[in-house]
Amino acid sequence: MQKLNLPTYNFKLKSSENKTLIFDKLRKKYMVLTPEEWVRQHYVSFLIEEKNYPTTLIALEKQLIINNRKKRTDILVFNKEGNHEIIVECKAPSIKITQDTFDQIARYNLKLKATFLIVTNGLEHFYCKMDFENETYVFLKEIPNYK
Numbered sequence: 294m295q296k297l298n299l300p301t302y303n304f305k306l307k308s309s310e311n312k313t314l315i316f317d318k319l320r321k322k323y324m325v326l327t328p329e330e331w332v333r334q335h336y337v338s339f340l341i342e343e344k345n346y347p348t349t350l351i352a353l354e355k356q357l358i359i360n361n362r363k364k365r366t367d368i369l370v371f372n373k374e375g376n377h378e379i380i381v382e383c384k385a386p387s388i389k390i391t392q393d394t395f396d397q398i399a400r401y402n403l404k405l406k407a408t409f410l411i412v413t414n415g416l417e418h419f420y421c422k423m424d425f426e427n428e429t430y431v432f433l434k435e436i437p438n439y440k
Contacts, residue, residue, distance in 0.1 A: 297415035328385035332415035
């Protein structure tokens with residue numbers, strides 16, 4: 294898999310039916326290793342190892358309904374009160390991050406009302422803090438550490 298613009302982590306990999314699988318320590322099962330899953334697993338490890346977010350506050354591929362359609366957040370981080378704190382949208386490294394990507398995560402956030410939005414393809418990372426009063430977001434250099 295491609296080297297990402299994130300720290301390297303040791304993942305458990307295995308082969309099954311001509312597919313490479315990666316162990317997801319949050320879902321406690323092996324997942325098919327797609328380029329997007331590679332980014333998701335790195336970013337989850339980044340949040341846990343570098344930013345000190347507890348694993349108990351992180352949910353992967355959480356379903357939500359928007360306009361009667363099922364959608365999934367890649368990574369959803371809750372705060373201690375159980376409110377949505379961060380939504381992370383992961384794309385494969387080959388996918389360029391565009392306005393459409395931001396529109397997608399913004400639609401999710403109309404429902405979830407998270408404080409921070411992150412869009413990453415593993416090579417580029419964009420961090421935003423919501424300004425709900427002015428209905429906009431402010432770009433940040435990085436996401437804050439867990440407090």
